[in-house]
Amino acid sequence: MKKYLFPLGLWLLFEAIAVTLWVATDKIFYFFNFTYIGSCIAIGLFLYTKKFRYARQVVQFAVGLYMLVYLGILSRENMQIEGFWYYLFLGVFQAAVIHYAVAKIAGPLVFGRGWCGYACWTAMVLDLLPYKAPAQPRKRIGWIRYVVFAASFTFVGALFLFDVPNLDSIMFWSFLLGNAVYYIVGITLAFAFRDNRAFCKYICPITVFLKPASYYSIMRIKVDPTKCISCGKCKKVCPMNVDMTNNARSRVNGTECILCYSCVTACPKEALK
Numbered sequence: 001m002k003k004y005l006f007p008l009g010l011w012l013l014f015e016a017i018a019v020t021l022w023v024a025t026d027k028i029f030y031f032f033n034f035t036y037i038g039s040c041i042a043i044g045l046f047l048y049t050k051k052f053r054y055a056r057q058v059v060q061f062a063v064g065l066y067m068l069v070y071l072g073i074l075s076r077e078n079m080q081i082e083g084f085w086y087y088l089f090l091g092v093f094q095a096a097v098i099h100y101a102v103a104k105i106a107g108p109l110v111f112g113r114g115w116c117g118y119a120c121w122t123a124m125v126l127d128l129l130p131y132k133a134p135a136q137p138r139k140r141i142g143w144i145r146y147v148v149f150a151a152s153f154t155f156v157g158a159l160f161l162f163d164v165p166n167l168d169s170i171m172f173w174s175f176l177l178g179n180a181v182y183y184i185v186g187i188t189l190a191f192a193f194r195d196n197r198a199f200c201k202y203i204c205p206i207t208v209f210l211k212p213a214s215y216y217s218i219m220r221i222k223v224d225p226t227k228c229i230s231c232g233k234c235k236k237v238c239p240m241n242v243d244m245t246n247n248a249r250s251r252v253n254g255t256e257c258i259l260c261y262s263c264v265t266a267c268p269k270e271a272l273k
Contacts, residue, residue: 013110014038017102030098031225037063040157041118048261056118056260057127064121068179073094073124076168078175081149081205082215085156086171104209112217113210113240116200122182126196129187133264138241138253141202150203197239201256214255221257221264222247227271235261244272 018034021027044059052058071077075095078086083096105117116123155174159167186199200207200223221244234244242264243252 003049005048007042007049010045014041019269021098021154025093025158034067035104036060037119040066044118054144059118060120060124060127063119064124067119068121072175072179078171080175080178081152082156082174082178083171086167087160089156089160100209104206105213108210108213109216110218111259112214112219113207113256113258114219116207116212117260120206122179122186122204123200123258125183125198126186126190126199128194129190129193131190131196132239133237134197134239138201139193144202145205145207148203149208152205174219197258200258201240211255214257215249219259221259221272222260224271224273225237227269229269229271231268233266233268237262237266 012097014034017036018031018038021030040059040062044055044062047055047058067079072079077083077095079096079099079101085099087094103119107115146219155260158164159170164170182199185203189198189203190196192198195201208271223245228245230245235241238244239260239262240256240258241253243254243255244257244262246252248254
């Protein structure tokens with residue numbers, strides 16, 4: 001029974017967020033939105049406790065497609081980082097701003113990079129590619145993400161600076177085009193570097209928000225040194241090159257962990273949890 005407390009607790013946390021935002025904004029959409037996302041994550045974690053092989057993928061597609069298709073395409077909300085800048089410049093506290101505030105700015109203090117592992121619609125597709133564990137050492141080109149981050153800010157800022165008309169339409173089409181570019185670049189890098197998560201490591205601008213708070217994340221993979229036999233199986237399957245055999249927050253690539261639990265599953269001594 002104890003193993004079911006975590007999924008239940010996480011669901012209750014999302015319900016608390018859902019009710020709080022509903023009351024604060026007087027928009028019932030936020031209640032249904034966060035209830036749905038929280039329920040999907042809780043179900044996925046429940047399936048994981050049942051050792052269902054594709055538990056995480058169930059969550060990825062349930063949440064990722066909801067955000068990409070329903071919120072992004074059908075509701076015409078730009079859920080990429082440009083949408084965040086856009087609504088922030090407008091001074092409007094709604095979908096994209098709330099999403100970023102909860103999932104990518106404050107959320108990592110609790111979930112770390114869980115967004116990347118369970119809800120990102122780009123990674124949802126990239127994780128289907130054949131290079132689930134990186135076949136090459138990590139490259140020193142992570143600086144590119146900061147360039148993309150700055151470019152997105154500059155793009156939206158320029159729209160306001162030059163008083164460009166039809167901003168809603170521009171943001172919608174930039175969402176469609178931006179996602180197409182992300183998928184093309186992500187898939188290309190995955191095959192070029194033989195690493196499904198190359199895009200996440202080197203290009204994705206969202207990580208600029210995620211990484212600082214993730215350093216202090218409550219949810220972390222930890223090792224029991226009395227059980228670890230230093231076989232290295234955990235590191236071999238990690239898609240993000242994290243050194244999970246070190247419990248220090250400053251461990252190698254510690255802010256890159258997406259809580260996929262591949263290392264936990266691979267450990268022959270159950271030393272990770």
